[in-house]
Amino acid sequence: MHRSDVLIIGAGPTGLVLALWLSKLGVHVRIVDKTSAPGTTSRAVAVQARTLELYRQLDLAEAVVENGHQVKGGNFWVKGEAVARLPLSRIGEGLTPYAFLEIFPQDQHERLLIERLASFGISVERNTELLGFEQTADGISATLRLPDGEQETCQACYIAGCDGARSIVRKTLDTGFPGGTYQQIFYVADVQGSGPAFNGELHVDLDEADFLAVFPLAAEGRARLIGTVRDERAEHAETLRFEDVSSRAIDNMKVQIDQLNWFSTYRVHHRVADHFRGGRAFLLGDAAHVHSPAGGQGMNTGIGDAINLAWKLAAVLSGGAEARLLDTYETERIAFARKLVSTTDRVFTFATAEGRLADLLRTRLAPFVIPKLASFEASREFLFRTVSQITLNYRGMPLSSGVAGHVHGGDRLPWAHDGEGDNFESLKCPTWQVHVYGDTSDEMIAWCNEHHLPLHVFDWRPAFDTAGLGRNGFYLLRPDTYVAIAETCSDPKVIERYFRDHGIRAFFSEA
Structure with a gap:
């Protein structure tokens, strides 16, 4: 019986990015789509700066900029x-390193993602449709209709619904939309x-x-x-x-x-959607939220969903975190989706309203x-x-803590660049890491070395002050480059306590 860690339903940009990120993090994925080929009549054209920043982690940003x-x-x-x-x-x-509006149509975008996914030995299984799935204590049992019309039952630890506004995953979960x-x-x-x-x-x-x-x-x-x-x-x-x-x-x-x-x-x-998660099933992209094309936000938001979920699934599947880490996916992404729908709705209504006024x-x-x-x-x-x-940002949410300078826990790490360097260079590696701007303690250096947590100490310069970064404290960064802890001290016990409180086991051993 075919078994994967994560079964991804839908091979638009959201599903493809999820498959790419998970593959890079060593997760065994299977991605299926009921269409016979990638789309050719897509309406999404803008790739926003935040997406390009995150694409550096997959060495994709340069290709998008060059071809767009x-x-x-x-x-x-x-x-x-x-x-x-x-x-x-x-x-x-x-x-940001990407201080412009980039146009890269979705059809070309999908071809690039499919090409990169192939480098991990993963291809989209076309003409393959999800008929339904059931959840068990230890996984998912899904029924697929294959290209020849036969049905297959497959197993997975988790299922990701990236299957659009008419999502079968969402309908199976019976969550409102x-x-x-x-x-x-x-x-x-x-x-x-x-x-x-x-x-x-x-x-x-x-x-x-x-x-x-x-x-x-x-x-x-x-x-x-x-x-x-x-x-x-x-x-x-x-x-x-x-x-x-x-x-x-x-x-x-x-x-x-x-x-x-x-x-x-x-x-x-x-x-x-009322919920972005039901047990071992997750909703992403248009399966979770749809909105007007105002501002070119839809595709980028789906990609953001994929990146948010990918590192959390990888951590849980590898044993590096407890399953409760997955609860934060819905908390973080649904708040943004609701705000986005409200904002784009107002812009769209203004642009298309009829009447003399x-x-x-x-x-x-x-x-x-x-x-x-x-x-x-x-x-x-x-x-x-x-x-x-x-x-x-994810301010005020469970994985976000503290303030240092003008940066809060949950914020995207500000970009600081001058003739001496770029503080985003280390972010190309999708892992937990610590940034210090100025000086840090011997205890912090020793703790990070002992626990194999990358520590990047930058000599203080005016560019960091301009970016709003705090001096001599530290920032614990999540694998998706958002700030987990913003702290003014240099005590590593703050990090150790954070990991223990959130059930993240990758950086400490049980006594």
Whole structure:
């Protein structure tokens, strides 16, 4: 009987990243997908800075940046004219190694992940569908329908539902998926074209006409169009062709389409599952939360789910942590998902609302306010911090403790870079580690050596103060580079107590 440590259902970016991280950490995975091939008509295009930071741990960030496209500006159109421009080329400068908006379409993204997964000897089992599963005291028993129509019963310690908004894993868990569906029908089209909106930047139409956004792709003259379908045509979305889509916004932005590569329509939902875990089963990505495309958050949030869960599953499966560590997955990720759905819902509603007041806000107020806000560094930084997900934190949650400098337990470790180096270099290794900025005690050095916990001591410099890091204390970092402990002292007993309290056995032996 086929047995794995983790059975992953669904091979979109979330499932693939989970499989990659687990494989790197030595976990035996099996990943299945009911489709015959990777998707080719995906609408997710943005890879946020926080995702790129985490991708350094799999040596993926460079490949994404090299093969994607950096957007230098966002332009807003009203009545056939570009009325405001938001500079994006270095909008997050000093905050992250990836201080830009990166466009790397999901279909290319999936191909890259599949290629890297193959280097671990793992391939996606296609045309393989989960029919259901049962939980036992020591694992999962799942029934799969294989490509030849035969059924197979397989065993796993855990099952991960990365199988989208219609998740069979979620339905089997019988957990609620409250929320709703927006009335608009959206289309996405991959095109070759020309015109001022094909200058390699992002363009958004704010008119009272149809919503339209033009996302540049790496190839010259190629772009991804995302727009709305209004009026009576929305009632027949499944049979719509690109020729049926209103050309008002396209004409307003002077878009000349030379070739249509593909076209698809979809509805947008806003939902968050009541629970992200049921025993040995977990929900990730669209199986756990779906939201509007505003801000390019969906795919990145699913990838964040995968990374959060991966190191915890690996720790438990290796015997390095008690099973209660897995309780923190839902606690940490569901709070962010709920906040994200609420935020993107407000942005999406503003961008697509109909009526005279909404039109006035978009066409009169927004063109005036956007340039004003863009002129302030603080406004640009706030926008970048929010969209890039570098402000996502787990403050006040069970695995987070303390404050040192401006950094709290649960925060992403701030990036500090100057001519002398980069404090993120050691984060490429997905393991627990300690960072000290300044001086530390002999006891800390001895304890970390004895317990094989990597300790990185950085001579104090102004860049650390600028980043908000505390001097002469320490930061215990989780394998996903979030701060577990932020502490002003240099007493290793604080670390030992933390590991004991949380049932993490990797760094101490039982007396």
